[in-house]
Amino acid sequence: MIAVPAPVAQPRALPDWRQSLREAVTDARELLALLGLESLAGRLPGDDAGFALRVPRGFVARMRHGDPRDPLLLQVLPQLAERADVPGFVADAVGDLAARSAHGVLQKYAGRALLIASGSCAVNCRYCFRRHFPYAEEIAAAAGWREALAQVRADAGVREVILSGGDPLVLSTAKLAEFGSALAAIPHVETLRIHSRVPVVLPERVDDEFCAWLAGLPLRRVVVLHVNHANEIDGSVRSACARLRAAGAILLNQSVLLAGINDNADRLAALSDRLFDCGVLPYYLHQLDPVRGAAHFAVDDPRASGLIEALRARLPGYLIPRLVREIAGAASKMPLQGP
Numbered sequence: 284m285i286a287v288p289a290p291v292a293q294p295r296a297l298p299d300w301r302q303s304l305r306e307a308v309t310d311a312r313e314l315l316a317l318l319g320l321e322s323l324a325g326r327l328p329g330d331d332a333g334f335a336l337r338v339p340r341g342f343v344a345r346m347r348h349g350d351p352r353d354p355l356l357l358q359v360l361p362q363l364a365e366r367a368d369v370p371g372f373v374a375d376a377v378g379d380l381a382a383r384s385a386h387g388v389l390q391k392y393a394g395r396a397l398l399i400a401s402g403s404c405a406v407n408c409r410y411c412f413r414r415h416f417p418y419a420e421e422i423a424a425a426a427g428w429r430e431a432l433a434q435v436r437a438d439a440g441v442r443e444v445i446l447s448g449g450d451p452l453v454l455s456t457a458k459l460a461e462f463g464s465a466l467a468a469i470p471h472v473e474t475l476r477i478h479s480r481v482p483v484v485l486p487e488r489v490d491d492e493f494c495a496w497l498a499g500l501p502l503r504r505v506v507v508l509h510v511n512h513a514n515e516i517d518g519s520v521r522s523a524c525a526r527l528r529a530a531g532a533i534l535l536n537q538s539v540l541l542a543g544i545n546d547n548a549d550r551l552a553a554l555s556d557r558l559f560d561c562g563v564l565p566y567y568l569h570q571l572d573p574v575r576g577a578a579h580f581a582v583d584d585p586r587a588s589g590l591i592e593a594l595r596a597r598l599p600g601y602l603i604p605r606l607v608r609e610i611a612g613a614a615s616k617m618p619l620q621g622p
């Protein structure tokens with residue numbers, strides 16, 4: 284008898300990510316209509332406060348129909364509360380402009396250089412600390428990454444390069460590959476880290492071409508996802524995580540603590556659990572950066588610390604994210620003290 288190998292399940296072809304990106308919902312009324320929430324349209328702000336609504340349809344499909352408090356919807360829907368002028372909530376909340384070392388390069392912490400890889404994201408999150416960042420002038424990928432690469436090359440202390448938001452994965456794989464080869468030729472760089480929400484909101488972006496590129500990089504690879512609620516993770520995200528891991532990436536997650544979305548121990552525990560199921564470990568739980576227009580998402584420090592204590596009482600240590608805050612001028616993200 285000849286042993287016949289078991290048939291290998293052919294993965295279904297992924298949708299074309301560029302098309303998914305183009306077809307993202309950008310109109311708040313359409314978003315509400317898709318969710319059967321037309322009646323809320325009257326409560327929308329008259330304009331988008333200079334930060335457009337943008338959400339891929341695959342992410343909308345994970346929102347609960349008819350639920351105005353859906354935790355995914357609340358992350359993307361413009362609210363009247365964004366108009367509130369709250370003292371302490373400012374445009375450049377984390378001192379990004381002061382940390383700029385070259386075009387599109389931020390250096391705040393030892394050994395790491397963070398590149399503002401692109402000017403846009405696949406989703407626009409209302410709480411985003413970069414909603415007021417002057418992207419148009421500060422994109423590392425512009426002009427063939429030349430300035431950013433020159434800065435990294437010139438600074439032998441940089442061991443890790445972080446591609447961050449605007450989301451690096453809205454760039455073409457060809458554009459990333461151009462960067463990757465130049466980066467790999469810099470002897471002191473050991474690690475490439477990618478901060479991206481795209482594998483979550485547009486998992487089809489993690490396609491064969493991208494994974495082949497990532498797998499072939501002669502660098503240590505870390506992908507830090509950004510998931511705030513377990514409902515963001517469906518089978519398509521789980522598969523994207525599997526593909527990233529198969530390409531040799533260590534997967535971590537950062538979340539932002541958001542009032543009404545994940546400021547509850549059950550929800551945070553469910554998130555850690557769902558992440559672990561996808562081979563992703565929780566890394567940071569960020570206290571909201573005090574950015575103008577986002578004050579309604581803030582959770583105070585005692586409550587935030589209390590939530591972490593509650594998680595500690597029920598989860599293994601490796602499923603507890605580090606609760607941190609970014610402080611302009613500090614040498615690292617700052618851990619919050621326990622209660």
Ligand SMILES: *Cc1c(COP(=O)(O)O)cnc(C)c1O
Nearest residue numbers: 389390391392395396397445616
């Ligand atoms: C958050 C951040 C990093 C990464 O910090 P880690 O603690 O290593 O995750 C690096 N550079 C800048 C500018 C940052 O804001």
Ligand code: SF4
Nearest residue numbers: 404407408411448480
């Ligand atoms: S940088 Fe991250 S948090 Fe901000 S809008 Fe883009 S995906 Fe959302």
